[in-house]
Amino acid sequence: MLMKASSQSLTEQLSARFAQRIRDRLLAPGARLPSVRQCAQQQSVSPSTVVAAYDQLLAQGLVEARKNRGFFVRESRAEMPAGAPAAAPEHRGTAAWATATGLAGSSRHAPVDATALIRGMFHKVSNKPQPGMGVLPPEWMESTFMPAAVRKVTSTRALQEFSLQYGEPKGDLGLRRALSKKLATLSVHAAPENIITTVGATHALDIVSRTLLRHGDHVMVEEPGWAVEFARLNALGMRLLPVPRRADGPDLEVMAKYCEVHQPKLYVSVSVFHNPTGYCLSPGSAHRVLQLANRHDFHIVEDDTYSHIAPEHATRLCALDGLQRTIHVSGFAKILAPNWRVGFLAANPALVERLLDTKLLGTLTTPALLEKALALCMEQGQLRRHAERIRTRLDAARSRSVKLALAAGCTFAAEPVGLFGWVDTGVDTDALAQRMLDQGYLLAPGALFHAQRKPSTLMRINFATTQDASFWKKYSETVRSM
Structure with missing residues (x-):
């Protein structure tokens, strides 16, 4: 005050x-x-x-x-990012097309800055649980097995062996073998030599973009979708084509139109526990997306960041496609250790060497120490058991959070599943976010999840950090005063 x-x-x-x-x-x-x-x-x-x-x-x-x-x-x-393009040009057809693509009457304001929530992760606005954060609370991820694994792989002799030379270009072989086995449980079959470790999942997405795209290329992105990806692609000079995301998958008619008019080079998708809606791709929609990719010659990068809390049987494009046109991306920041920055990608053998060249130009290799420790955690089953405990805890948190949100007058625009809830507040959430910031709460307003800034009554909540009744009380008071 x-x-x-x-x-x-x-x-x-x-x-x-x-x-x-x-x-x-x-x-x-x-x-x-x-x-x-x-x-x-x-x-x-x-x-x-x-x-x-x-x-x-x-x-x-x-x-x-x-x-x-x-x-x-x-x-x-x-x-503004260098080379940031204007929004995707409107199709020359009907007004219905413009409305379907979200371009009708759109303003030319810069996208909502994606760094707001990221900065909030590092410079907390208060010591209160933050509803807009995209990660689990640190206490949820605490374990004894991770420090033990680090101690084991850093015995004096082992530390000398891999510290005094660069690591393997594709990443630690032991980790890549463990990842290959993990992917097989998701019906994604990738040999260790077709897996490349990265500095987190975002780095993996960046490697794919820098390898497959050139300045000015069109890229299809899901809307609503994650602002970090929008901002990153904008910074690379790409032209974003927002595809409305529905409960069963992307709007296929909009995708087909984009393919005919703009010849996009890439489609970025979160098939399982989509951020922010929680939607999961249906088999029928996945099949039609792959048909479009084959017909119009574009690649698909599938961000499977939430795989550790998602059902193994969920439909994944990479599993259906066999990594022919798809590239699988994931990491461990959401479930295990954000600061370890361990991610990976799996791709077709024909693409692996090109992707590896991009990695080498950016980071040379990735740190072997933490990759070896992670491999040990996976091989001994500790990561699997840890993920099971997180899922159980998240289920309970989600149940409490949903009850509090409904009691506060919110409605859910999508079925509450996974880590995030897509909540309709009935008020402008940009204005709401500024009011709640005065109370020490950082929200994730709906405008943040659009390729172009537009007013929204929606916001994304983190079920793990919205179990506090005092937050919802303050939320209700603020909404009533608006």
Whole structure:
């Protein structure tokens, strides 16, 4: 709260608060600040204090005033990723096509900044559980077997052997063998030589993009989808083609139109426990997606980040396709050890060497120490048992969180499964997120999950961090006051 007894004036405190949020990307370029009257009510200050604070932000070049519309975070071209393209061009056909693709009447604002939630992971806004976070609470992932595995692989002799030379280009062979066995349980058959370890799953996605794409290529992405992937592809100069994601899979008619008009080179998909909806791909939809890929000659990268908490029998494009046009990507940050940064990709033998070249140009090799420790955890069954405990705990947390969300007046836009809930609040969640930030809660508003910024009443919640009744009480009070 703003403090009257502070050495700073209320105006200076308010201006500093907004300035810090803008610099931390908690207020993204193009975001609208509360109106003077709204802000005065929220902060319990006079309208003149708000006007003076906004004037200071204007003087610092952080916001701009738009006549009869209010104050907006300034969109500086210097802050935009180099080569970031405009949104995908509208099809020359009907208005229905434009509506289906989400392009009708779309604004040209910059996408919601994907770094907001990432920064929140490293610089917590408070010590409260954070509903918008994309990871499990640290205490859920604590174990004794991981430190024991590290100690075992770092005996004096072993440490000398693999520390004084570069590791294997594709990654530790023991880990790749363990991954091959793990993938076989998902009906994804990949020999160890067709697996490449990476610095997390995001690095794997980046390797695929840098190998298969060139500046200006069209890439189909699911919408809603994960903002980090949108921002990463934008930064590489790709043209995003948002495909509406439905309960059984992507909108195949929209995909077919994109293929005819734009000849996309890649489709990025989360088939199982899709982020943010939790949807899982149906076999029929998967079959038709693969038919499109073969007919129009594009690759598919399947991000299976949530495989550790998902059913093994869930439909995966990589399993049906046999890694012909598909590339499997996953990692261990969500279930085991975020800071170990161990991920991997599995691909067709014809692509592996090209993907490996890209890895070598970016990181040379990946650290063998933690890869060897992870392989040991997998071989001894400790990772499997750990994942089973997490799933049981998450099921209980989800049940509690859903009850609290419904009692607070929310509805679920998708069946609550997996780690995330896709919740309809009935209010603008961009505005809600800013109000809740004042209470110490970082939300993930719906606009964050669109390739182009658009108002939304939806938000993504993490079931593991929304079991706190005090959060939902504060949420309800805030919604009622909006």
